[in-house]
Amino acid sequence: MTICACQSVKKMFGGSPVFTNLSFEIQEKERIGVVGANGSGKSTILKLIAGLEKSDEGTIAIKKGTRIGYLAQIPDFPESWTCLEVLHSAFDSVNQLKLQMAELEIKLSTEASEEQMGKWLDSYGNLQARYMELGGYEIESKIEKVANGLKIKPLLQNRFSQMSGGERTKVNLAYMLLQKPDLLLLDEPTNHLDITSVEWLEQYIAYYEGTVMVVSHDRYFLDQVVTKIMDVEEGEAHIYHHSYSGFIEAKEKKLLAEFQEFQEQQKKIKKMKEAIKRLRDWANRANPPSESLHRRATNMQRALDRMTVKKKPIIESKKMNLRFEASSRSGKEVIQMKNIAKIFHDEFLFHSVDLHLQYKQRACIVGDNGSGKSTLLHICLGQTTADEGEVKMGSNVKIGYLSQHHRYENPDMTVLDTFREEVAVAEGEARHILAQFLFYGASVFKRVGGLSGGERMRLRLAQLMHSDLNLLLLDEPTNHLDIESKEVLEAALDSFEGTILAVSHDRYFLNTLFTKTFWLENETLQAYEGPYDWAKQKRNE
Numbered sequence: 185m186t187i188c189a190c191q192s193v194k195k196m197f198g199g200s201p202v203f204t205n206l207s208f209e210i211q212e213k214e215r216i217g218v219v220g221a222n223g224s225g226k227s228t229i230l231k232l233i234a235g236l237e238k239s240d241e242g243t244i245a246i247k248k249g250t251r252i253g254y255l256a257q258i259p260d261f262p263e264s265w266t267c268l269e270v271l272h273s274a275f276d277s278v279n280q281l282k283l284q285m286a287e288l289e290i291k292l293s294t295e296a297s298e299e300q301m302g303k304w305l306d307s308y309g310n311l312q313a314r315y316m317e318l319g320g321y322e323i324e325s326k327i328e329k330v331a332n333g334l335k336i337k338p339l340l341q342n343r344f345s346q347m348s349g350g351e352r353t354k355v356n357l358a359y360m361l362l363q364k365p366d367l368l369l370l371d372e373p374t375n376h377l378d379i380t381s382v383e384w385l386e387q388y389i390a391y392y393e394g395t396v397m398v399v400s401h402d403r404y405f406l407d408q409v410v411t412k413i414m415d416v417e418e419g420e421a422h423i424y425h426h427s428y429s430g431f432i433e434a435k436e437k438k439l440l441a442e443f444q445e446f447q448e449q450q451k452k453i454k455k456m457k458e459a460i461k462r463l464r465d466w467a468n469r470a471n472p473p474s475e476s477l478h479r480r481a482t483n484m485q486r487a488l489d490r491m492t493v494k495k496k497p498i499i500e501s502k503k504m505n506l507r508f509e510a511s512s513r514s515g516k517e518v519i520q521m522k523n524i525a526k527i528f529h530d531e532f533l534f535h536s537v538d539l540h541l542q543y544k545q546r547a548c549i550v551g552d553n554g555s556g557k558s559t560l561l562h563i564c565l566g567q568t569t570a571d572e573g574e575v576k577m578g579s580n581v582k583i584g585y586l587s588q589h590h591r592y593e594n595p596d597m598t599v600l601d602t603f604r605e606e607v608a609v610a611e612g613e614a615r616h617i618l619a620q621f622l623f624y625g626a627s628v629f630k631r632v633g634g635l636s637g638g639e640r641m642r643l644r645l646a647q648l649m650h651s652d653l654n655l656l657l658l659d660e661p662t663n664h665l666d667i668e669s670k671e672v673l674e675a676a677l678d679s680f681e682g683t684i685l686a687v688s689h690d691r692y693f694l695n696t697l698f699t700k701t702f703w704l705e706n707e708t709l710q711a712y713e714g715p716y717d718w719a720k721q722k723r724n725e
Contacts (some may be wrong), residue, residue, distance in 0.1 A: 187212050187250055187367055187395050188233055193242035195228060202228055204419040206242070210367070210395060217406040217428060218399045220416035222638050222666045226399045229416065230254060230369045233397070246367075253365030255357055255373055261344050267355050268340040271327050274362035278323065281315045330358045333384035334377070335552065350376035361388065370398040374405050375663070378553040379689045401667050403428050404691040442497040449494050456488050514654045515579035516543050518683045519564055525572035526559055533559060535572065537709040539702060541685060543578075546677075548686045548694050550716060551704035557687040560704070561585070561657050564685070584653035586661050590644050595633025599623055599643055602632050607650045621646040637664030645673070654682035662690045691716050 186209050193206040202225040210216060218226045231237040232244055234254040246252070261270050272279065288308045292301070319326070331337045336354050339347065344355060353376050360368065374382045386408045389396055400406055406413075406428035413424040413431040424431040460481045467477035518541045525535035533556040541547055549557045562568035563575060565585055592602055604614050618628050621642045635643065641664050648656070656677070662670045674696050677684060688694055694701070694716035701712045701719035712719035 185212050185247070186210070187247045189243075189245045190229075190232070191243045191245075193232065193239045193244060195225070195232070195237070196240050201419055206419070206421055208414060208421045208423060210397065212366075212395055213393075214395050214397075214412055215389070215410045216395075216397045216412045216414055217410035218397065218414045218416060219401075219406070219428070219431075219667060221668060222636075224416045225419070226416050227256065227371050229414075229421070230256070230371055230397065230399060233367070234369055250367055251363075251365040252367045252369065253360045253363055254369045254371075255353075255360055256371035259356070259359075263343070263345045265344050266341055267336065267344050267347070268327070270344050270355055270359055271331070271340075271362060272323070274359050275320075275323050278315065278318045278320045281311055281318070282320060285311050285315065326362060327358075330361055330388075333388065334358050334381050354381075357385075364392075364394060366394045368392065368394055368396045370396065370400075372400055373398060374400060374402045374689075377689070379550060379691065380552055382689065382691075401662075401665065401670065402690065402692070403667060403670075404695075439497050442494070446494045446496050449491075453488065453491070453493070456484060460484050460488070512580060512654070513681075514543055514581045514683065517576075517578040518543055518545070518581055518655055519578070519685065520576040521560075521563070521570075521573065522576075523573040524560075524563065524570045524575065526556060526563070526568070527571045532707050534704060534707045534709065537573070537704075539709060539711075541683060543683055544681070545700060546684050546698045547700040547702060548688060548698040548716070549702045549704055549709075550687075550689070550694065550719075555704045557704055558587075558659050560709075561659055561685070561687060564657055581655050582653045583655045583657060584648045584651055585657045585659075586641075586644055586648060587659045589659075590640055592632045592640075595631060597632055598629045599632060599635070599639075600628040603643065603646060606647045609650070617650065618643075618646060638666070638669070641665060642669070649676075656680065656682065656684045656686075658684065658686035658688070660688055660690075661686065662688060662693050 188210040190206055190208050193203055195202045195206070206229070218229060220226050228237060231254075232239055233246070234252055236254070261273070265273075285308060288304055288311070291304050292308065296304070315321070328337075331340060334354050334357060336351070336358060339351055339355065342351075344352065347355065357370075357373055373385065377385065382402070382405060386405065389409050396409070398406075398409065410427060411425070413426060413428060415422045415424065415431070415435065422435075424434050426434055463477050463481035463484070467474040467481065470477065519539060520541075521537055521539040524537040524539070526533045537560070539560070549560060551557050559568055563570050564577070565583065594602075597605070599618065600611065600614055603618060604611070607614070607617075609617070615628055623630075623639075623642070623646075630639075632640070632643065641661070661673060665673065670690075670693065674693065677697055684697070686698070698715055699713070701714060701716055703710045703712065703719060703723060710723070712722055714722070
C-alpha cells in the first residue's frame with residue numbers, strides 16, 4: 185500500500201529550480217536509499233515529505249494517520265533535560281498511562297465505597313492492559329538496547345542542551361528509533377557514528393517494522409540496508425529496484441542504452457533534414473516547380489516537427505580532477521612506533537602500541553569513536569607527544585595531512601588566496617587548478633570561513649595535490665564528499681606513488697584501497713594483513 189505519493193512537484197530556491205517534475209511513490213515497508221550529487225536536492229525531498237518545506241507546484245499525499253520521524257530535525261527539549269529524559273519522552277503516550285495508573289494507585293490506597301473501589305479497579309485494569317500492550321514494562325530495556333547500540337550510554341545523565349552537535353544528532357537518532365514512526369526519514373545517519381554503531385544501525389533497520397527512506401553517501405551502508413534506490417539528477421527522481429551495487433550496474437546499462445537511442449535518433453533527424461533539403465532542391469529545379477516534391481518535403485518536415493527529441497543523457501558529470509604527485513621517494517621505513525602510550529585524565533587512552541609502516545604501504549586505522557585513532561595520527565605529525573614509547577620517522581619523509589576538522593587560520597580569506605598561500609602559483613593558474621576541484625568563476629572569491637564541509641575538503645585536497653609529499657595522513661577523508669567525489673578520491677589515492685595511513689569509518693573506502701588494517705580497541709592496537717572485511721572476519725574468529 186502507498187504511504188506517500190509525490191506528483192509533478194516543482195521547488196525553487198533563490199529563483200533557481202531544484203525540482204522541475206518530481207514524481208515518485210513510497211510503498212509501506214520499503215527501504216529506499218536517496219543518492220545524487222551534493223546540491224541535487226536529496227535533503228529537500230525529505231523536508232518536503234516531513235512538511236518542513238512546501239512545494240511550489242504539484243502534490244505530496246501522505247497516507248492518513250502516518251507518523252513521520254525526520255532525523256535531521258532536532259526537536260526542542262527543555263533546557264534542563266538530560267539525555268535520558270529526552271529518550272523517555274519518546275514514550276509520552278505510554279508515560280501518560282503510567283501517571284494515570286499512579287493516580288489510581290493512590291486512590292486505591294484510600295478508603296472508599298465498595299462500588300467506587302470496583303470502578304477504580306476496573307479502570308486500573310484497563311489502563312494496565314493498555315500499558316502492557318504498548319510495551320510500558322519494556323521501556324527501560326528498549327532505551328538500554330538503543331543507547332548501547334549507538335554508544336550513547338555514557339551521555340545519558342548529561343544535559344542535552346550542552347552536548348556537541350554530533351552527540352545531539354546521535355541522541356536524536358536514538359529518540360527517533362524509540363518512537364518507531366511509520367515513515368522514518370534519515371538524512372546522513374552514519375555521519376557521526378563509528379563502524380560498530382553503523383553496523384548496529386544496519387541490523388536495527390533490517391528488522392524495523394515501518395518504512396525507511398535514507399539519504400546517504402555511505403555506499404556500504406546502502407548496500408546493507410536498502411532494496412530500492414532513488415537517483416536524484418537534473419531535478420528529477422529515477423527509481424531503481426536494486427541495492428546500491430545493483431543500481432550502479434543498472435544505471436550504467438540504462439545510460440548506455442539511452443545514449444545509443446539518442447545517437448540513432450540524431451542520425452535519423454540528420455537524414456530527414458538532408459532528404460527535406462534535397463526534395464525542395466529538386467522541386468525548385470523542375471520546370472515548372474514540382475508541387476508533389478514540395479508536398480513530400482512539407483509532410484516530412486511536419487513529421488520531423490512532431491518528433492519528440494530525446495535529451496542527450498549525461499554520461500560524464502562534472503567531477504574533481506584529482507591526481508596526487510609523489511615527490512622524491514622516502515626511505516623504506518616510513519613510520520616506526522614502538523610501545524607507544526598516551527594518557528588522558530590519568531587514564532590510558534592506549535598503551536603498548538606498535539605501528540610499523542613501510543614505503544608504498546596502504547594502511548588504515550579503525551576503531552570506536554574516542555579510542556584514539558586521530559591521536560595516533562597527531563603523534564605521527566608531531567602535534568601530540570606520546571607519554572611512553574618511541575616514534576621514528578624514516579628518511580626523506582614529506583607529510584601531507586588531511587583532517588575532517590580542518591580549519592583555516594584566517595576565515596575571511598578567499599578560496600583563491602588561501603590556495604595560493606600554500607601553493608605558489610600565478611592567479612590564472614590557481615583559478616585553473618581550483619576549477620578542477622569544482623570552484624568555478626566567482627566561487628573562488630568565497631570566504632573560507634563560509635565554506636561547507638565538502639567545499640573545505642575539496643580545497644584542502646587541491647592544496648595537497650600540488651604539494652611536495654610522499655606520505656599521506658588522512659583523517660576521515662571521505663566525510664562531506666558525495667559518492668562521485670569519493671570515487672575520484674579513491675582513484676587518485678590508488679595511483680599515488682607514496683605511502684598512505686588513513687583513519688576512516690567508510691567501509692567501502694577501507695575495502696577498496698587498504699591492504700593492512702590496524703584495529704584500535706581496549707586501549708591496544710592489533711594489526712591485520714588485509715582490508716577491513718578480512719580483518720573483521722579474523723577478529724571475530
